[in-house]
Structures are given as C-alpha cells and as structure tokens.
Amino acid sequence: MNAIIFSAIWGVFMMFAGAFIQSKTLPKYLAIIGAALLFVLNGIELYYGTPIFNINGMNMLSIKSMNLTFLEVIFGATLLFFLLSGRDVERVGEHVSEYFALIFFVLCGVTLSSTYNTLLLLFLGIEIMSIPLYVLTGADKRNLKSNEASLKYFLMGAFSTGILLMGIAFIYGGNSNASFYIDQLQLGSGKMPLMITVGLVFLIIALSFKVSAAPFHFWTPDVYDGAPTVFTSFMSTIVKAAGFFAFIRLFKNSFGPVQLQWQNLIVFITIATMLIGNVTAVFQQSVKRMLAYSSIAQAGFMLLALFALNQTADDGIILYSAAYSLATIGIFAILIKMNDYTIEGFNGLAKQQPLLALVATICLLSLTGIPLTAGFASKFYMLTAAVENGHKFWIVIAAVIFAAISAYYYFRVIQAIYFKEPSSAEPVIDADRVSGSFKILLVITAVLILILGIYPEILIGWAHH
Amino acid sequence: MLGTYTTFPELLILVPMLAGVICFFLGKNNAAKNVALFASIVTLCISLASLCYADDKFAKYNTVSYIWLKYIGSTYLVGLDATGRMLTLLTAIGFPLIFVATYKNDYKNSASFYGLMLLTQAGLMGVFCAMDALVFYFYWELALIPVYFLSSKWGGEKRIQATFKFFVYTFAGSLLMLVGIIYVYLHTPGRVFEDGTTTAHSFSINAFYQAKLAVSEQAWVFWLFFLAFAIKMPIFPFHTWQPDAYDQSPTPVTMVLSGIMVKMGLFGVMRWLIPIFPDATKQYAHLVMVLSIIGIIYASCIAIKQDNLKKLVAYSSIAHIGLMCAAIFAMNAVSVQGVLLQMFNHGINIIGLWIVVDQLEKKTGVKEISRLGGVAHKAPVLTILLVIIALANIALPLTNAFVGEFMMFAGVWQYNHWYAAIAGISIILAAVYTLNMIQKVFYGETNTLTASIRDIALHEKVILAVIVVCIFMMGVYPQPMIDLTKNAVTILLRVGQ
Numbered sequence: 001m002n003a004i005i006f007s008a009i010w011g012v013f014m015m016f017a018g019a020f021i022q023s024k025t026l027p028k029y030l031a032i033i034g035a036a037l038l039f040v041l042n043g044i045e046l047y048y049g050t051p052i053f054n055i056n057g058m059n060m061l062s063i064k065s066m067n068l069t070f071l072e073v074i075f076g077a078t079l080l081f082f083l084l085s086g087r088d089v090e091r092v093g094e095h096v097s098e099y100f101a102l103i104f105f106v107l108c109g110v111t112l113s114s115t116y117n118t119l120l121l122l123f124l125g126i127e128i129m130s131i132p133l134y135v136l137t138g139a140d141k142r143n144l145k146s147n148e149a150s151l152k153y154f155l156m157g158a159f160s161t162g163i164l165l166m167g168i169a170f171i172y173g174g175n176s177n178a179s180f181y182i183d184q185l186q187l188g189s190g191k192m193p194l195m196i197t198v199g200l201v202f203l204i205i206a207l208s209f210k211v212s213a214a215p216f217h218f219w220t221p222d223v224y225d226g227a228p229t230v231f232t233s234f235m236s237t238i239v240k241a242a243g244f245f246a247f248i249r250l251f252k253n254s255f256g257p258v259q260l261q262w263q264n265l266i267v268f269i270t271i272a273t274m275l276i277g278n279v280t281a282v283f284q285q286s287v288k289r290m291l292a293y294s295s296i297a298q299a300g301f302m303l304l305a306l307f308a309l310n311q312t313a314d315d316g317i318i319l320y321s322a323a324y325s326l327a328t329i330g331i332f333a334i335l336i337k338m339n340d341y342t343i344e345g346f347n348g349l350a351k352q353q354p355l356l357a358l359v360a361t362i363c364l365l366s367l368t369g370i371p372l373t374a375g376f377a378s379k380f381y382m383l384t385a386a387v388e389n390g391h392k393f394w395i396v397i398a399a400v401i402f403a404a405i406s407a408y409y410y411f412r413v414i415q416a417i418y419f420k421e422p423s424s425a426e427p428v429i430d431a432d433r434v435s436g437s438f439k440i441l442l443v444i445t446a447v448l449i450l451i452l453g454i455y456p457e458i459l460i461g462w463a464h465h
Numbered sequence: 466m467l468g469t470y471t472t473f474p475e476l477l478i479l480v481p482m483l484a485g486v487i488c489f490f491l492g493k494n495n496a497a498k499n500v501a502l503f504a505s506i507v508t509l510c511i512s513l514a515s516l517c518y519a520d521d522k523f524a525k526y527n528t529v530s531y532i533w534l535k536y537i538g539s540t541y542l543v544g545l546d547a548t549g550r551m552l553t554l555l556t557a558i559g560f561p562l563i564f565v566a567t568y569k570n571d572y573k574n575s576a577s578f579y580g581l582m583l584l585t586q587a588g589l590m591g592v593f594c595a596m597d598a599l600v601f602y603f604y605w606e607l608a609l610i611p612v613y614f615l616s617s618k619w620g621g622e623k624r625i626q627a628t629f630k631f632f633v634y635t636f637a638g639s640l641l642m643l644v645g646i647i648y649v650y651l652h653t654p655g656r657v658f659e660d661g662t663t664t665a666h667s668f669s670i671n672a673f674y675q676a677k678l679a680v681s682e683q684a685w686v687f688w689l690f691f692l693a694f695a696i697k698m699p700i701f702p703f704h705t706w707q708p709d710a711y712d713q714s715p716t717p718v719t720m721v722l723s724g725i726m727v728k729m730g731l732f733g734v735m736r737w738l739i740p741i742f743p744d745a746t747k748q749y750a751h752l753v754m755v756l757s758i759i760g761i762i763y764a765s766c767i768a769i770k771q772d773n774l775k776k777l778v779a780y781s782s783i784a785h786i787g788l789m790c791a792a793i794f795a796m797n798a799v800s801v802q803g804v805l806l807q808m809f810n811h812g813i814n815i816i817g818l819w820i821v822v823d824q825l826e827k828k829t830g831v832k833e834i835s836r837l838g839g840v841a842h843k844a845p846v847l848t849i850l851l852v853i854i855a856l857a858n859i860a861l862p863l864t865n866a867f868v869g870e871f872m873m874f875a876g877v878w879q880y881n882h883w884y885a886a887i888a889g890i891s892i893i894l895a896a897v898y899t900l901n902m903i904q905k906v907f908y909g910e911t912n913t914l915t916a917s918i919r920d921i922a923l924h925e926k927v928i929l930a931v932i933v934v935c936i937f938m939m940g941v942y943p944q945p946m947i948d949l950t951k952n953a954v955t956i957l958l959r960v961g962q
Contacts, residue, residue, distance in 0.1 A: 315536075371606040380643070384537070387647045396644050404637035411629065419617045419625055457534050464536070 002041040003071055003111040005053045010034040011104030018097030027097035028086040034104060035079040042071050046462065059181075062117040062249075069463040070114055070245050070318050077238050077325040078107060083441050084333040088230045092139050099139060102132035103234065110242040114249075118180040119168045122246060126164065126210060129242065130157050133235060137227040149226025156209070156219045164206035170199030171254075182253045192258055200255060200262060204269070207250070211243040213303060214272035217296050221280075224292035232288065233332035236295040241321035244302045248317055252309050259309055260391075266307050267395055274300030274402040281409045288341045290409055291331065294367065297406055298324055301382055304399060307392075308385035315460045316381030322459060323374030323452060327366040330445040334360050337433045339426065346413055348422030353429055357417045359442040364410045366449050369403055374452035379403065381456070472529040473515040474543040474594040477553050478587050480508050481560075485583030491576045498568070501579035505560040505586065512557035515545060519949065528596070538656055538664030538672075542597040547953035548735060551805060551946070552593040552728055555812045559725050560586050563717045566820045566928045570827075572619055572715070581611040585721060592729050598646045598668040601737065602639070608726065609635055616714040627709035634706045638693035645689030649741060652676045673741050674960060680744045687745035690738050691753070697730035698786045700753075701760030711779035712832075716823040719775070723782050723819065724812040731786070731808055734793055735801075735953075740960040750794040754881070757791035758888050760784070765894035769901070774822050774832045777902060778815070781858065784891055785811055791888060792873035798954055800876020805950040807869030810857075810939055814866060817854040817932040821847065824925065825906070828918040834902060839911030844920040848907045850929040855903055857936045859895040865939035 017030060045051045046068040056063060082089075082100075090096050106129050113125030134157060138150025172178065174195030175185040187196060205216060212220040224232045255262065277297030284290035302320055305313035334356050338345050350357035366375035386396045422428060452459065484504030491497040518526045528544030545553065560582070572578040588611065591604030609632070616628040646668075653672040655665045666672070678686065696703045711719050739746045764783035771777040789807055792800040824847060825840065826832050841848040857864035860871075870892075878885035921929070939946060 365610075370610060371603045376606075380647075383644060384647050384650075387644070388651055393648075396647075397641070400640035400644055401637065404633060404640055407633055407636050411632070415617065415625055415629070418614065455534075457536055460536060 002045050002052050003038055003075070004108060004115075005055065006038055006041055007104050007108040007111060010038070011101045011108060014097050014101035014104060018095065018101065021097065024090055024096055027100050028082070028090060030097070031100035031103070032079070032082045032086065034100075035075060035082050038107065039072065039075040039079050042068060042075055046072055046465065060118050060121055061115045063115055065465040066314060066318070066463045067115045069459065069465070070321065071111060072462070073318060073322045073325070073459070074107070074110055074114070074238055074242060077241075077322070077329060078103070078234075080326070080441070080445060081234055081238070081329050084329060084438065084445070085230045085233060085336060088333075088336045092228045092230060093141060095139075099136065099231075102136055105132045106136075106234075106239060110238065113242055113246040116246070116249075117182060119171065119182060119250075120180050122182075122250060123164060123168060126243075126246065127161060129239060130161070130210070133231075133239060136231045136235075137223055139231065140228045143226075145226040146228065149223045152226075153219055153223045160206045160209035160216070163202050163209075167199045167202030167206060170195050170202060174199055182250055185254045187255070187258055192261055197261075201265070203250070204262070204265060207243065207247045208269055211240055211247060211299050211302070212296055213269050213299055214276045214296065215269075217273065217276065217299075220296055221289060221292045224295070225286070225289050229288060229332065229336045232292070233329055233336075236292070236332075237325040237328045240295065240299065241325060244299070244305070244317060245321065248306050248309070248313070251306060252314075256309055263307065263391065266303065267392060270300055270303040270307055270395065271398055273297070273303060274399065278402045278405045282405065284409070285343060286341050287335055287338075287343055287346065287413060290343070290413075291328065291335070294406065294409065295328070297402065298367070300402065301379060301399060304382045304386045304395070307395065308382075308389040310385055310388055312381055312388055313385035315463060316378060316385050318463055319374070319381050319452070319456055319459055320378035323366060323378040323449070326445055326449050326452070327363040327373075327375060330363040330442065330449070331360055331367070333438075333442065333445075334363075337429050339428060339430065343412055343416050344420075344423050345428060346416040347420040347428070349417045349428050351422070352427055353434065355439050356429070356434065356442065359446045360417060361414050362446045362449055364414055366453070368407050368410045372450060372453045374449045374456070377453050377456035472526055472543075473511065473518070474527065474545050474549075474553075474590075475529055476511045477508060477515070477545075477557070477590045478543065478594060480504055480511065481583040481590065482587035485580045485587060488576055488580035488583060493575070495575070497576040497579040498564070501583055502561065502564045502568070504583060505557070505564055508586070508590075509557040509561055512554050515550060516554070516949070519547070519550060530596075532658055532660070533597075534599070535658055535660075535662045535664065538667040538669075539599040540597055540658075540669060541600055542669055543591070543594040543600065544596045545594060547950050547956075548732065548805065549593045551809055551950050551953075552732055553590055555728065555809050556586060556589045556593065556725050559721070559812060559816055562816055562820075562928055562932070563720045565924055566816075567717045567823065568924060569922070570716075574618075578615065578619060581615050582717065582721070584611040585615070589721075589725055589729070593732060596670045598650065598670065598673055598737070600668075602643060602646060605642075605729065605733075606636075606639055608729065609639075612718060612722065612726070615718045616710065619715040619718070621713040623709070624713045627706075627713040631706040631710040634696050634703070635693075638696035638703075641689045642693035645686050645693075648682075648686050648689070649673055649676045649678065652678055652682075670736070673737075676741065678742070680748075683742045683745035684748060687738070687742040687749065690733070690742070691749075694730040694733040694738060695790075697733070698727055698790060699730070699783065700757050700787055700790050701763055701783075702756070704760065704764070704783050707783060708776045708779040711782075712773065712775045716819055716826075720816045720819045723779070724816040727782070727786055728808050728812065731789055731793065731804065734790070735804075735957060739793070739796070739957065743960070746794065746796070750796065751881075753794045754791045754877075754884055757787040757794075758884055760787035761791070761888050761891045762894070765891045765898065768898040769894065771898070772833050772835050774825065774834055774837075774902070774906070777834070777898060778818050778822060781895065781898065782811075782815055784895065788870070788873055788888060788891065791884065792876050795876045795880035796958065797876050797879050798958060799872050799879065801954045801957060802947060802951065803869045803872025803876055805953060806939075806943060806946055807866065807873060809946060810865040810869050810936075813932055813935050813939075814854060814857045817929060817936075818851075818858060820925070820929060820932075821851045821854065824921055829914045831914060834905050836912070837906045837915055838909040839907070840915050840918065841907040842911055843915060843918050846926055847921045847929075850926075850933055851907070852903060853933050853936065854929070855899045857940070859899050860892065863937065863940045865936045865943070867940055868943045
C-alpha cells in the first residue's frame with residue numbers, strides 16, 4: 001500500500017520543511033511534487049499489482065483495483081487542485097507548508113478509509129481525514145467567520161465521531177462472529193437482531209453527517225462558506241467523495257444481504273438530501289454558498305449508489321467522484337479569482353476573460369449533467385444502477401426531476417457569464433491573477449471533463465482491471 | 466472511398482460539426498458566415514448524393530458502427546433509413562436556405578453565431594441518424610445546447626427568460642426519456658461484440674425493438690418517452706414554452722426551431738416510441754389524439770386573436786404539428802405516409818414564412834399586425850411570394866401541404882370520424898387567420914411605418930422563389946417523396962402491430 005506510507009511521510013516532511021524553508025513559494029512546489037509522486041506510485045501499484053511497501057497486516061486492508069482506481073482519482077484530483085489553486089493556498093495565511101502538510105494527512109486518511117477492511121480502520125481513516133480539516137477550516141485565523149466555521153465543524157464532527165464509534169461497538173457486540181472485519185459480520189438472512197439494527201442506524205447517521213446528507217447537513221453551508229475558499233474546494237470534492245466511497249463499501253460488504261431492511265431509511269435520506277440541496281441552492285445569491293448547497297444536492301445523487309448497491313453503482317461512484325471533483329475544482333479555481341462572489345459578480349465574464357468563461361461553463365454544464373461532459377456519464381451510471389436495483393422506481397423519477405431543478409441555479413451563473421453586461425466598470429477579475437499556466441491548466445481540466453464524458457470507460461476499465 | 470473510410474451518416478454529422486468548430490476560430494469579418502454557408506451547401510450535396518444510394522445493396526454506405534462503451538453495450542451506430550434520409554434532407558436544405566436568407570443580417574460575434582448554428586445542424590443530423598439509444602440521447606441534447614446559447618445571446622428583449630423556460634422544459638423532458646431509455650435497456654437482450662466481449666444488455670435500436678416489456682410496464686414507460694417528445698413537438702398542454710421562444714429567438718434560430726427541430730419530436734415518436742411500445746401506443750392512441758386535436762383547435766383560435774406576427778406563425782405551427790401527431794397515432798398507411806410528407810413540407814413552408822416575417826420586421830422594426838398595412842403597394846414581389854407560401858400553409862390544392870394534410874385527414878377519418886371532423890375545423894380557422902394577416906399587413910392603406918419600405922433584394926427573391934418552386938413541385942408531383950418514404954411506412958406499421 002504505497003499511498004498510506006508515502007502520504008504520511010510526505011506530510012511529515014512538509015511539516016519539517018515549513019520550519020526550515022523561508023521561501024513562500026517553495027512549499028507549493030514540494031506539495032505538487034508530492035501529489036504527483038503519490039499519483040505515480042499509486043498508478044504503479046494499480047498497473048503492476050505489486051506494492052513497494054507491503055503493509056497489509058492481518059488482511060486489514062482491501063487492496064483491489066477498484067479501491068486503487070478510486071485513489072488514483074483522488075490523487076489526480078488533488079494534483080489538479082494543487083496546480084490550479086496552489087497560489088491561492090499561499091494567500092490564506094502565514095503557515096503555507098503546514099496547510100499542505102495537513103492536506104497530505106487528509107490524503108492519508110482518505111487512503112485508509114478507501115481501503116479499510118475492518119471497522120477499526122474505517123474509524124481511524126475517517127478521523128485522520130477529519131481532524132486536519134477542522135484546522136484547515138479555521139486557517140484564516142483573523143477571520144471570525146472562519147473561526148466560527150471551524151468550531152462548529154469540530155463540535156459537530158466530534159459528536160458524529162462519537163456516534164460512529166458507538167455504532168461500531170454495537171455492531172461488534174451484536175454479530176455472532178464478534179468480528180471487526182466488514183465481510184465477516186454474520187447477520188444471517190432473517191430479521192436483524194436489535195443490537196445490529198441500532199448499530200446500523202448509528203453508522204448511517206454518522207456517515208451521513210460526514211457526507212453531509214440531509215437531515216445531517218446543517219453544518220455544511222456554514223462551514224463551506226466560512227472556510228477559506230481554496231479549502232472549501234478541497235473539502236467539498238475530494239474529502240466528500242472519499243466519505244461516500246467508505247460509506248458504500250461498508251454497506252455493500254457488511255449489510256448488503258439485508259439491504260431491504262434498511263433501504264427505506266436510505267430512500268428517505270436520499271430524497272431529503274436532494275430536496276433540501278436543490279431547493280435551497282435555488283435561492284442563493286452567493287456562488288460560494290450556492291456551490292455549498294449544490295454539493296449537498298450532488299451528494300443526493302451519489303446516495304443513489306448506496307440505494308442501488310450493485311456493480312454499476314461501484315463503477316458509478318468512481319466516475320461520479322471524478323466528474324464531480326473535476327468540475328467543482330475547476331469552478332472553484334475560477335471563483336477564487338473573482339472579485340465578487342455573488343452571481344452578479346460573474347456578469348460579463350465572457351467579454352473580459354473568454355477562456356475562463358468557457359471553462360466555467362463546461363464545469364457548470366458538467367455539474368448539470370449535460371451529455372458530452374463527465375457529469376452526464378456519471379449521472380447516467382447512477383440512474384442505471386438505481387433502475388437496475390429493481391425496487392422503488394419512483395426514486396429515479398424524483399432524482400431526474402431534481403436534476404432538472406439543478407439546471408436552474410447552474411444556468412443562472414452561465415447566464416450571468418454570457419448574457420449580462422458587467423454591473424460596474426471594475427474588471428470582474430484582476431488580470432494579473434490569471435497567469436498563462438493557470439489558463440493552460442483550466443483547459444486541461446475542461447478537456448478531462450470532456451474525455452470522461454465521451455469515453456467514461458477509460459476510468460471504469462481500470463476499476464475492472 | 467465511401468463505404469471503406471467513411472459513410473453518408475458520418476459525413477452528414479461531421480461536416481457541419483467540424484465546420485462549426487472552425488467557425489469559432491474565425492475573426493470578426495464575414496469569414497465565418499461564408500464558411501458556414503459553404504459547409505451547409507457541401508452538406509446539402511452529400512445529402513442529395515445519399516438519395517442516389519438509398520437501395521439496400523448500398524447498405525455499407527449508409528450505416529456504420531464503432532465500439533464505444535463496451536461494458537454497457539453501446540456502439541456508435543449511425544445509419545440512414547428512409548425516414549432518416551428524408552429528415553436529413555430537410556435539415557440539409559433548411560440550413561443553406563436560412564444562411565442565404567439572413568445573409569445580410571449582421572450579428573455581433575458572428576464567428577460564435579455561425580459556429581453554434583453549424584453545431585446545431587450537426588446535432589440534428591445526429592438525432593436523425595442515430596441507431597443506438599445512447600447516441601440518440603447524446604445528439605438529442607447536443608442539438609439543444611447550441612440553440613440555448615444562440616437564443617439567449619442574440620435574441621430579443623426577454624430572451625433570457627423565454628429561452629430558459631424552453632431549456633428547462635426540454636431538459637426535464639429529456640431526463641425523463643433518459644430514465645425510460647435505461648429502463649428499456651435493462652430489458653433488452655445482450656449482444657456479442659466483434660472482439661468477443663459480451664454484455665448483458667444493449668442500446669442498439671434492434672435490441673430496443675426486441676425488449677421484452679409487459680403490457681403493464683409499457684403503460685407507464687411509454688409516458689417517460691412520450692413526455693420528452695410531446696414537449697419538443699410541442700403538443701397541448703406542453704406547448705407553453707413555444708410562442709415565447711419563437712418570438713424571442715433571432716430569426717435564423719426560430720427557423721431552425723420551427724422548421725426542423727420540432728420534427729425531432731415527431732421523429733422520436735416514429736422511431737423510438739411506437740415500435741418499442743406497440744401495446745401502449747394502441748392503449749393511449751385516443752388520449753394522445755384528443756390532446757392533439759384540442760391543441761389544434763386551441764392554437765388556431767389563439768392565432769386568430771394574435772396581433773404579434775411571430776406569435777401568429779408560432780401558434781399556426783402548433784396547430785400543424787398537432788395534426789401530424791394525431792395522424793401518427795392513427796397508425797394506418799395513409800396517415801403515416803401523410804405525416805412523412807408533411808414533416809418535410811411543413812419545414813419548407815414555415816422557413817419561407819419566417820423569411821417573410823423577418824423581412825417585414827427588419828424593414829419596419831415592428832411585428833404587430835395592427836401597426837402594419839399596405840405593404841403590397843411598396844413591395845409587390847414580397848407580397849406575391851408570401852401569398853403563395855401562406856396559401857401553402859393553409860394547404861390549398863396544388864401546394865405541397867395539400868397532399869400531406871389530405872392524407873393525414875383521410876387517415877384520421879379512417880380511425881375515427883369525429884376526430885377528423887373536429888380537426889377539420891382547423892382548415893377553416895387556418896384560412897381565417899392567414900388571410901386576415903395577409904389582408905391587414907399587405908393591403909389597405911400604407912402608414913408612416915410602411916410608406917418607406919423597399920422591395921426585397923435579389924438574393925432574398927431567389928431564396929423565396931426556390932421555396933415557391935419547391936411548394937409547387939411537391940404539390941403537383943409528390944411521387945418521388947412518397948417513393949422515398951413508403952418503405953418507412955410499411956416498416957413502422959409492421960413493427961407497431
């Protein structure tokens with residue numbers, strides 16, 4: 001498992017580097033190198049199947065091509081995030097290399113929570129992932145909003161961690177094998193014992209909190225809005241996708257056979273998440289807040305994989321993570337450069353920065369799920385998975401109706417970009433903040449979105465490798 | 466070269482698509498306009514050439530398939546059959562007509578404008594050629610997106626709201642259709658690819674036709690598809706986006722929308738609805754026909770009261786499309802043949818009407834009928850050509866629409882006398898609003914607005930004359946078109962039984 005070791009080492013390395021390096025730009029390059037190495041090392045493991053570090057003690061990790069493909073997506077997205085928004089991380093505050101170090105620790109947690117084979121490692125992974133995020137949320141130390149968000153996130157997060165642990169304890173005690181291994185919980189095929197039921201509900205609550213599914217989403221808008229925008233971009237994409245992947249693996253492996261007993265709960269959560277995310281996003285004036293609610297709405301779509309729990313859903317969640325991360329990182333990278341975060345702030349972007357406008361539009365079209373973009377392919381897989389499941393077909397109809405609603409708020413931004421005149425004489429983006437390399441990277445992002453949209457099997461092929 | 470390296474459907478899609486992409490990179494002068502015109506003429510030539518290779522023995526020129534998504538069993542399968550050939554021909558004729566007729570119009574950022582127009586054409590061609598449900602869905606949406614941008618950017622004052630309404634309606638419809646496609650897909654037989662991969666299900670049209678759906682399933686999956694098509698056509702009560710969208714879009718886009726794009730809905734019903742859900746079609750035929758007929762009468766009545774010239778044409782279009790929809794669901798040889806003819810003819814006629822309306826609007830700056838008058842004194846050529854096109858629009862004998870409408874009414878009559886009788890009222894209503902419009906706009910006293918207008922320029926005369934020639938040719942001798950499409954009628958009726 002190359003990624004676990006390497007991400008932890010690189011995180012520590014970045015932290016020490018912070019103590020000795022005076023330069024403010026060097027940490028960014030170190031971080032980029034680190035993410036690239038992670039991407040390559042994980043790719044090697046995926047391609048050849050043999051890790052450099054073999055640390056799978058007691059079979060506590062599940063290292064299959066599917067998990068590695070997912071991690072490859074995560075590392076690719078992180079690399080892209082560093083490249084696109086690295087300069088904006090530098091602007092957050094003084095301790096640049098610490099921020100990057102924390103992100104590497106998050107990646108370590110993501111790796112654990114994507115490959116766990118036992119409930120203990122799941123807990124460990126989720127905690128390693130969450131704690132650095134509390135710090136990152138409050139990274140803008142002198143900003144009250146950032147502090148408030150951080151505290152709120154921490155308190156709520158700690159609470160949900162408690163529930164997660166409680167759930168794990170119940171499951172451990174309740175299964176006749178007394179096992180932590182997710183594929184060895186003996187649940188039988190009949191009605192679940194009470195202790196297991198309670199544990200299961202606790203697990204659903206705790207993990208729903210982590211992926212900001214309704215009705216456990218209340219922290220999301222405030223935290224995403226209060227955190228420095230670069231970190232919002234990271235949190236709402238990479239970390240959220242990892243949460244989903246962990247969620248789905250747990251329920252598929254442990255509770256798949258008794259799915260019909262808890263499916264109704266997931267149906268309720270899915271519908272509530274879509275409803276709250278989409279309807280609230282419609283009323284937002286700030287693009288940043290709109291994206292926070294849209295991330296809840298997209299979480300609703302990802303929950304369809306949890307509803308479906310089949311092979312298509314597995315493929316779908318990887319694809320969805322990639323598509324959603326690409327598009328959101330792209331749109332956030334542009335948003336960070338804007339002088340005004342409201343929708344009116346985008347007025348006339350097309351005239352001043354045609355390239356940025358085009359990329360932003362492709363990202364938004366992808367989030368809406370228009371064919372030719374990755375967003376369509378991923379939504380298509382999710383819908384197929386849900387129909388394939390064969391139960392409660394109406395949930396699919398509800399999902400597409402909400403997808404149609406989502407067009408409303410994404411297209412408001414597109415309308416502002418292309419069809420409205422700038423509201424003041426000030427430029428919407430300071431030209432000196434948009435470098436040539438930034439533009440090239442945006443184009444690469446857009447091209448990736450289109451490639452995944454036209455030929456999604458490029459990614460799925462790896463998961464089946 | 467044909468058949469080995471490339472085929473007609475590929476060319477029909479690729480030429481406008483590549484030309485469209487090239488257009489985006491052309492500068493501010495007229496280059497984009499000329500490239501677009503040239504590309505559309507090349508497409509027309511390809512489409513005409515494809516008519517000579519319609520026979521079965523040229524199958525390798527007309528269909529092609531590449532493995533696309535092999536885990537889920539989708540191939541990039543495009544082909545030309547009789548219906549497809551007729552509609553691609555309409556698309557191929559429509560675009561050069563539109564480009565020439567609006568050649569004098571200047572658009573800001575003409576490069577993007579013509580690029581998007583050509584992409585729309587590529588999307589339409591793709592819809593009419595697609596033989597794989599996923600490919601079909603791709604092109605179905607791809608035809609919509611450029612139109613959205615065209616109308617929102619270059620349209621009238623209320624363009625953003627009107628276009629967005631149009632977009633959301635059609636997008637919601639298409640998503641429901643997507644769910645329907647997925648549902649049918651999961652009931653299709655599997656397939657084996659050339660390289661030995663097998664999949665459990667397949668998206669190809671033949672697999673869709675073989676899908677095993679129980680009658681009770683058909684009964685509701687039918688609606689998922691039908692809603693998408695009904696919104697696109699549009700038929701009552703899903704038509705509310707249409708008058709605003711037609712009114713607010715720039716004229717070339719309105720022509721595309723009303724002349725060609727509405728045919729996507731009718732085409733969808735013929736290729737992707739009736740053959741897949743034969744039982745549901747029979748079950749709901751009455752309901753759909755009643756809706757269509759309500760739409761016909763309703764739209765005709767509103768057209769009579771309309772003062773806005775563009776909305777008048779829009780409502781008259783709703784009435785015509787309603788009749789076509791009713792005729793498809795009558796499901797007999799005469800009515801379906803009539804629809805196939807009328808799809809083509811309606812496209813030609815309505816593009817002609819829009820050209821005239823556009824001329825009037827450009828020359829006077831208004832589109833209210835009550836503020837115009839006496840144009841005939843000043844622009845006799847325009848008037849003569851308009852009157853012919855307008856008479857074709859109300860299906861006078863000798864004009865092209867007469868043949869199609871006559872067959873459609875005959876078919877509906879066979880199905881149910883009452884439906885035909887009520888729908889027949891629309892002929893009278895159409896005469897009322899069309900003649901009323903001609904009288905108020907072209908005759909009577911000239912006023913300050915119309916006193917100074919000049920007759921149309923040479924290239925506009927030529928274009929309208931071409932349309933008029935088409936109208937008479939197809940009206941007097943529709944046999945070639947019937948020969949081209951009669952195959953489609955037998956296939957549809959056989960599959961739909």
